[in-house]
Amino acid sequence: MLNVLASASLAQVFTRIAEAFESEFLDISITTTFAGSATLVTQVKNGAPMDIVALADTTNMDKLSSAGLIDTQSSQVFATNTMTIVVPRSNPRKITGLIDLTNASLDVVLCAPTQPCGIYAQQILKNANLNISPKSLETSVSGVVSKVSTGQADAGIAYTTDAIASIKTVDAVPIPASQNIVAQYPIARGSHLSTSSQQAADAFIAFVVGATGTRILTDFGFVLP
Numbered sequence: 001m002l003n004v005l006a007s008a009s010l011a012q013v014f015t016r017i018a019e020a021f022e023s024e025f026l027d028i029s030i031t032t033t034f035a036g037s038a039t040l041v042t043q044v045k046n047g048a049p050m051d052i053v054a055l056a057d058t059t060n061m062d063k064l065s066s067a068g069l070i071d072t073q074s075s076q077v078f079a080t081n082t083m084t085i086v087v088p089r090s091n092p093r094k095i096t097g098l099i100d101l102t103n104a105s106l107d108v109v110l111c112a113p114t115q116p117c118g119i120y121a122q123q124i125l126k127n128a129n130l131n132i133s134p135k136s137l138e139t140s141v142s143g144v145v146s147k148v149s150t151g152q153a154d155a156g157i158a159y160t161t162d163a164i165a166s167i168k169t170v171d172a173v174p175i176p177a178s179q180n181i182v183a184q185y186p187i188a189r190g191s192h193l194s195t196s197s198q199q200a201a202d203a204f205i206a207f208v209v210g211a212t213g214t215r216i217l218t219d220f221g222f223v224l225p
Contacts, residue, residue: 001029002200003049007037007056008140009081009117009159010185013220014054020216021207028200036115036140044069044190051201054187054208056081056159057116061186068191074202075188078209079222082180083120084160085173086148093154095173098128101155109144109153112137117144120181121157127179145170159183164221184225 006014011034018030035043037055041063044050053070055061058077064070087095093106101108110132111118118137125132135153138144144156149169163172187208189201207213214224 001031002051002197002204003031003033004052004054004204005033005035005040005044005048005050006052006054007040007116007185008034008142009056009162010034010054011142012165013161013217013222016220017208017213017216020212021204024207024212025200025203028203030204034142036111036117038114038116039139050190051193051197052187052189052204054078054185055116056183056185057119058184058186060116061188064188070188071191071193072188074205075186076205076209077184077225078187078213079185079217080225081183081185081222082160082175083117083124083157083183084163084175085155086145086158086163086166086170087155087173088148088151089169089171091171091173095155097173098125098130098175098179101132101157102130104133106154107135107152108132109136109138109147109156110134111141111144111157112139115140116183117141117157117159120183123181124157124175124179127181161221185222 037060110121144158147153148156
């Protein structure tokens with residue numbers, strides 16, 4: 001069995017990749033855990049079982065590397081992503097861009113600044129020379145999308161792929177490339193694995209960056225590095 005820990009923004013695509021992997025490697029089962037990248041780093045440092053880790057930024061992967069918790073030679077960027085404004089379906093507040101998020105009458109949600117999605121959102125707002133006061137700070141991008149889709153918030157900033165995955169409940173308002181960021185997603189296997197676990201982990205990473213994995217990634221809106 002492989003324990004795969006992955007960023008919340010990878011939940012849907014990695015669930016699909018794990019299913020495809022298990023259908024090809026019948027003797028290997030996958031257990032997935034999804035949370036904000038910073039949360040996963042804390043869990044791994046506290047001893048959570050991990051054979052594979054995939055995060056939404058290289059900074060958090062560097063923290064695991066510095067702690068000796070990943071095999072650095074296995075670490076590689078396998079996908080990239082951008083951010084977008086998410087609003088409830090039909091965009092009831094008629095939001096057209098980042099400047100609208102400064103309207104004090106709007107309830108805007110962001111990721112917490114300890115998470116990659118929060119760091120990216122703050123960078124985007126800095127690029128646009130804007131300041132906003134969020135209604136809440138979520139521990140993962142899933143929380144942002146959930147509050148917007150259920151009408152608890154008027155808007156949020158989330159990964160483009162999450163907007164695509166939630167197309168039935170949210171609409172996306174694009175952020176110009178000049179103000180946007182490019183999020184890099186690294187993957188690595190844990191250090192000090194048994195021989196059998198190491199071989200299985202290497203097979204999973206190869207699958208993610210191989211033909212089937214990259215096809216699934218692009219199907220879900222991720223961009224290859």
